Amino acid sequence: FLTSSMHIGALRWHFLLQSLEDLHKNLGQLGSCLLVIQGEYETVLRDHVQQWNITQVTLDAEMEPFYKDMEANIRRLGAELGFEVLSLVGHSLYNTQRILDLNGGSPPLTYKRFLHILSLLGDPEVPVRNLTAEDFQRCRAPEPGLAECYRVPLPVDLKISSESLSPWRGGETEGLQRLEQHLTDQGWVTSFTKPRTIPNSLLPSTTGLSPYFSMGCLSVRTFFYRLSNIYAQAKHHSLPPLSLQGQLLWREFFYTVASATPNFTQMAGNPICLQISWYKDAERLHKWKTAQTGFPWIDAIMTQLRQEGWIHHLARHAVACFLTRGDLWISWEEGMKVFEELLLDADYSINAGNWMWLSASAFFHQYTRIFCPVRFGKRTDPQGNYIRKYLPILKNFPSKYIYEPWTASEEEQKQAGCIIGQDYPFPMVNHKEASDHNLQLMKQVREEQHR
Ligand code: FAD
Numbered sequence: 001f002l003t004s005s006m007h008i009g010a011l012r013w014h015f016l017l018q019s020l021e022d023l024h025k026n027l028g029q030l031g032s033c034l035l036v037i038q039g040e041y042e043t044v045l046r047d048h049v050q051q052w053n054i055t056q057v058t059l060d061a062e063m064e065p066f067y068k069d070m071e072a073n074i075r076r077l078g079a080e081l082g083f084e085v086l087s088l089v090g091h092s093l094y095n096t097q098r099i100l101d102l103n104g105g106s107p108p109l110t111y112k113r114f115l116h117i118l119s120l121l122g123d124p125e126v127p128v129r130n131l132t133a134e135d136f137q138r139c140r141a142p143e144p145g146l147a148e149c150y151r152v153p154l155p156v157d158l159k160i161s162s163e164s165l166s167p168w169r170g171g172e173t174e175g176l177q178r179l180e181q182h183l184t185d186q187g188w189v190t191s192f193t194k195p196r197t198i199p200n201s202l203l204p205s206t207t208g209l210s211p212y213f214s215m216g217c218l219s220v221r222t223f224f225y226r227l228s229n230i231y232a233q234a235k236h237h238s239l240p241p242l243s244l245q246g247q248l249l250w251r252e253f254f255y256t257v258a259s260a261t262p263n264f265t266q267m268a269g270n271p272i273c274l275q276i277s278w279y280k281d282a283e284r285l286h287k288w289k290t291a292q293t294g295f296p297w298i299d300a301i302m303t304q305l306r307q308e309g310w311i312h313h314l315a316r317h318a319v320a321c322f323l324t325r326g327d328l329w330i331s332w333e334e335g336m337k338v339f340e341e342l343l344l345d346a347d348y349s350i351n352a353g354n355w356m357w358l359s360a361s362a363f364f365h366q367y368t369r370i371f372c373p374v375r376f377g378k379r380t381d382p383q384g385n386y387i388r389k390y391l392p393i394l395k396n397f398p399s400k401y402i403y404e405p406w407t408a409s410e411e412e413q414k415q416a417g418c419i420i421g422q423d424y425p426f427p428m429v430n431h432k433e434a435s436d437h438n439l440q441l442m443k444q445v446r447e448e449q450h451r
Contacts, residue, residue, distance in 0.1 A: 005066040006348060009341040011309040013160045015170035019215050020152040022171025032136040035150035042073060049081045058086040060216070063096055063259035064348045093124035093220055093248060096256040106260045108272070111363075114253050115240065123228070127221040166309045168211055168344055175212030179223065182207050189230050190237040192244045199314035200300075200377050200386035207244070210345035211310060213251075220248055251350060258349030265352040266333055267361065274361045276445050278324070278331035285330055287428055288323050289338050291391075294420075294427035296403055297377035298322050300390035307390075309344035314376075317358055321371045324359035325442055327434045332359035360442065367442050370435045374403045393418050 024034040037044050048054060057074060061067075071087055078085040089095045102117045103109050155162055168174075183189060197205040212218040227245050231237045240246030263269040267276070286292075291299035291306070301315040311319075316339075322328065323335045332355040339355070340346045353363070360367035377386070384402030388395040394405055396416040401408040406420045406427060413419050420426055 005064070006346065007337060007341045008346065009309075010161050010164055011166045011342065012344050012346060013158065014155060014162075014165060015168065015211060015309070015344050016215060017152060017155060017158075017160075018170030019172070019217050022173050022217075024152050026172060030131060030133045030136050031141075032139060033142060033147050034152065035142065035146065036152050037150055038153065041070060042077065045074070045077055046081070049083055054083055056084045056086060058088065060091055061087040061089045061095075062091060063255055088128075089125075090128060090219065090221075091216065092255050093224055093252050094118070094121060096252070096259045099252075099256045100260050109253075109257055109260075111241065111253055114256065115249065118249070118252075124221055124224060127219045127225065164307070166307070166344060168208075168308065168310060170211070170215060170217065172212075172217045175209065175218035178207070178209060178212065179218060179226070182209075183226055183230065186230050186234065189227065189244060190234040193238050193242045194247060194313065195242065197312070197314075198380045199312040199318070200297075200381040201312075202386065202389060204310070204312065206247075206312065208310065214345040214347050220251070224248055254350045254353035258353060265336065265348060267331065272362045273356055274445060274449055276331075276359075276361065279329045281328070281330060284328050284428065285323075285334055287425075288319070288328060288330070288335075292425050292428075293322070293373075294406070294425040295322070295373040295431075296384070296387045296391055296394055296405065296424075298373050300377075300387045303390040305339075305342050309342060316354065318371050318373065318376050320355060320358035322373055324355075325367060325438055326370045327373070327429050327431060327438070329434075329438050329441065332356060332361055335359075367446070368439065370439065373431055378403050391424070393424050 020034065020036060027034050037048065039047075045054075045057070057078065059071065059074065061071065071085075075085050077083075098121060099114070099117050100106060100109075102120060103113065194206070199205075209218060209223065213220050213223075224245060231245075237243065238246075240249050257272070258264045261270065261272055267273050288298070288302065291302040293299055293302075298319055301311055301319050304315070305311050305319075320332070320335055323330050324332050336351050336355040339351055343351070356362035357364045377384075381387075383399045384394075384397075387402050394402060394416070397405050397408060397418065398412075398416075401412065401416075404427075405413070405416070405418065405424065408416065408420075410419075418424055
């Protein structure tokens with residue numbers, strides 16, 4: 001999946017290998033171990049089913065087209081080679097097919113209707129219980145040598161560069177620690193209101209659990225039920241769509257719509273997506289991707305993304321709006337691909353869904369609200385500490401210039417040790433002119449495609 005359907009970068013590969021290593025260690029404590037077989041799944045199964053006398057194959061039921069095909073192929077192989085296939089829903093809260101069935105089989109599905117359907121379904125299934133040493137008592141221990149032969153690969157085995165390492169560490173152990181840390185602050189949990197969280201805090205102001213959910217290190221159901229328990233003990237708590245449980249429901253919403261929408265990750269042939277003639281401009285796209293737009297707020301976010309693989313939801317809003325309907329009028333598909341490569345939590349359905357949202361191509365219709373690349377970040381970080389951290393070249397500018405250093409005089413630029421146009425670029429667009437122009441384009445497209 002990682003190589004055939006998505007373009008995953010070095011940070012996520014490291015995160016995956018760390019997660020596997022952690023799983024291996026945890027299984028070791030239960031008297032078992034993890035064997036990692038590398039290769040294309042059909043060949044791997046054909047090679048190992050007889051050799052190891054495999055009678056049952058279990059897999060996570062996923063909704064992406066790649067996984068649907070994979071499951072169908074494995075079932076076919078099972079019938080041919082004589083093994084049983086067990087497919088379990090575990091990555092989402094509900095079996096999304098049940099939600100779709102109650103919606104009459106397919107989208108359109110609004111968030112409001114989606115919540116109504118969930119209320120008919122009741123609480124999601126409880127999490128699968130944790131494994132214990134007893135579960136492994138009847139298992140045959142792998143022969144000596146086998147564990148070494150099928151050990152978790154090292155980055156060097158897969159030729160993954162070790163140059164860039166994210167501060168985020170993969171694995172269930174880390175994920176659980178992060179979960180527990182957040183849940184100890186019950187006041188924070190019950191009053192959580194997403195728009196009030198801060199996009200440019202130096203440590204995540206939201207849970208930062210997305211990489212762990214995305215990689216399967218942590219169960220969303222465990223999180224959901226832990227939240228329910230806390231809510232049950234509180235007098236008041238925030239509600240969807242703004243609450244923490246509400247965030248999980250957004251995730252579920254995108255999975256549900258994606259699983260029933262053809263060509264969900266592209267504009268062409270995607271029935272829920274506005275058809276827009278975006279500009280094709282490789283040079284401008286490159287400047288956005290490599291943090292050279294000349295807007296410190298945008299460039300600091302893109303730098304955090306590249307260095308660490310995680311950025312706050314509203315920071316994602318800022319850079320996505322800038323690339324698409326706000327300033328550059330470049331296709332959301334291009335932005336989605338960059339996120340896919342750089343995000344630790346890169347997810348086929350959630351990424352595409354949110355990119356369509358931010359570019360006002362689907363779901364979101366308040367397209368007249370365009371984020372200003374100067375004012376947006378200033379509101380929550382007027383001193384620009386976030387910019388100073390991620391763009392150290394600008395760190396000596398006084399706060400009044402940090403979001404728009406091109407407005408500082410030549411003398412002030414010299415004093416800050418950074419000449420605009422030489423050490424840091426001028427803004428690549430005039431935001432006011434570009435966004436006014438794009439707004440007109442967007443109005444036109446929407447009038448034309450009203451139906
Ligand atoms: P919290 O606010 O703590 O929320 C808890 C969990 O709820 C998250 O871990 C996540 O699983 C889920 N969640 C929160 N917001 C959303 C949302 N808007 N949509 C769906 N699920 C949500 N999230 C991904 O997991 N993978 C992606 O590839 C991804 N791409 C995005 C692209 C764009 C352009 C935008 C605007 C958002 C994207 N998001 C993506 C959604 C969201 O930004 C992240 O899930 C969130 O910021 C992760 O941080 P957190 O774990 O601290 O979230």
